[in-house]
Amino acid sequence: MEAKELIDKLEIHHALTAEEWKTLLLQRDDNTASYAAERAVAVRRRIYGDEVYVRGLIEFTNYCKNDCYYCGIRTGNKNADRYRLTESEILDCCAHGYELGFRTFVLQGGEDPHLTDEYLCTLVQRIKDTYPDCAVTLSVGERSKESYRTLYKAGADRYLLRHETADPAHYERLHPAALRLDNRKRCLYDLKEIGFQVGAGFMVGSPYQTTDCLVEDLLFLKELSPQMAGIGPFIPHADTPFSDRPAGSLEQTLFLLSLIRLMLPQVLLPATTALATIHPQGRELGLLAGANVVMPNLSPRGVREKYKLYDGKVCTGEEAAECMNCLQKRINSVGCRIVVDRGDYKKETESCTT
Numbered sequence: 001m002e003a004k005e006l007i008d009k010l011e012i013h014h015a016l017t018a019e020e021w022k023t024l025l026l027q028r029d030d031n032t033a034s035y036a037a038e039r040a041v042a043v044r045r046r047i048y049g050d051e052v053y054v055r056g057l058i059e060f061t062n063y064c065k066n067d068c069y070y071c072g073i074r075t076g077n078k079n080a081d082r083y084r085l086t087e088s089e090i091l092d093c094c095a096h097g098y099e100l101g102f103r104t105f106v107l108q109g110g111e112d113p114h115l116t117d118e119y120l121c122t123l124v125q126r127i128k129d130t131y132p133d134c135a136v137t138l139s140v141g142e143r144s145k146e147s148y149r150t151l152y153k154a155g156a157d158r159y160l161l162r163h164e165t166a167d168p169a170h171y172e173r174l175h176p177a178a179l180r181l182d183n184r185k186r187c188l189y190d191l192k193e194i195g196f197q198v199g200a201g202f203m204v205g206s207p208y209q210t211t212d213c214l215v216e217d218l219l220f221l222k223e224l225s226p227q228m229a230g231i232g233p234f235i236p237h238a239d240t241p242f243s244d245r246p247a248g249s250l251e252q253t254l255f256l257l258s259l260i261r262l263m264l265p266q267v268l269l270p271a272t273t274a275l276a277t278i279h280p281q282g283r284e285l286g287l288l289a290g291a292n293v294v295m296p297n298l299s300p301r302g303v304r305e306k307y308k309l310y311d312g313k314v315c316t317g318e319e320a321a322e323c324m325n326c327l328q329k330r331i332n333s334v335g336c337r338i339v340v341d342r343g344d345y346k347k348e349t350e351s352c353t354t
């Protein structure tokens with residue numbers, strides 16, 4: 001089948017076979033990508049209108065016990081300047097964010113042994129008590145089902161845990177042996193079952209990634225059907241084993257964003273910071289490919305440099321939460337607008353009819 005026919009089929013059936021995915025991925029060219037983007041934006045418009053949701057990203061600790069080969073805050077990176085925000089610093093970020101119009105706070109961090117259930121539950125409860133109209137998203141890695149359940153009961157609404165790659169052999173090339181794809185997937189299914197809005201996702205162009213890996217990623221996303229999907233280009237970090245690897249491409253990331261929108265029409269799909277890092281208009285281009293979420297940085301200025309997952313990470317200026325006016329203008333320029341809203345996942349029945 002021709003690429004366009006495959007895109008039409010995807011829009012209608014929200015699924016392709018492994019072989020069809022592979023054919024489509026291998027046939028990407030400018031025409032195919034712009035057709036996919038056009039269809040993806042049409043689908044997003046039908047469901048979310050012109051609304052773009054914002055999430056205030058609070059990078060609250062860069063301590064991490066894991067040693068993922070791609071990540072700048074891996075435990076093996078002795079050059080990383082470690083920090084952990086205090087509870088009151090985190091609450092200050094929320095206060096600032098609330099004033100700027102944020103109604104979702106994303107607490108992201110490394111797998112910091114300091115983050116016990118007790119500590120996280122108190123934190124989540126404080127935020128939810130102060131801002132009952134806001135959603136709290138956690139992104140603190142792999143934990144037990146019991147722990148996830150406790151966090152959910154404390155009031156956490158959503159959980160981000162990218163699967164990174166759905167191909168087990170590829171997973172092993174990106175992570176030390178202690179980290180297993182099976183466990184990552186188990187976490188995602190547990191989170192979903194407990195009731196979280198769940199976000200999975202992967203890096204585009206990570207070392208050793210093949211088209212077959214991407215096919216696995218798309219099939220896994222379909223199977224899991226998460227409410228959110230986070231994908232962004234891999235970007236090398238100087239103090240990691242992948243320091244000399246090339247970054248993932250803008251074009252491939254945008255194409256995959258469009259395909260994911262067509263496969264999971266309702267999905268909350270961010271135009272990620274990594275995308276904004278590899279291209280000055282990365283956020284806008286992401287929206288034009290079918291994304292509907294942006295996650296400006298709400299962390300205190302002093303620590304932004306330190307939460308360095310990869311080199312060149314944009315962390316001051318227009319992508320930051322301070323510049324909501326600039327961000328609104330940029331988003332208006334691609335026919336969308338930021339809304340003051342929790343930005344929950346819309347179930348199929350809630351789609352816009354206009």
Ligand code: SAH
Pocket residue numbers: 070071072108109110111139140141142160161162164202203232233234235236237274309310
């Ligand atoms: N500890 C949490 C948060 C990890 S950081 C967890 O395990 O989920 C958030 C995401 O940043 C990761 O899931 C990974 O996909 C991405 N990331 C890490 N290093 C990166 C790099 N070098 N380039 C691009 N993205 C990276």
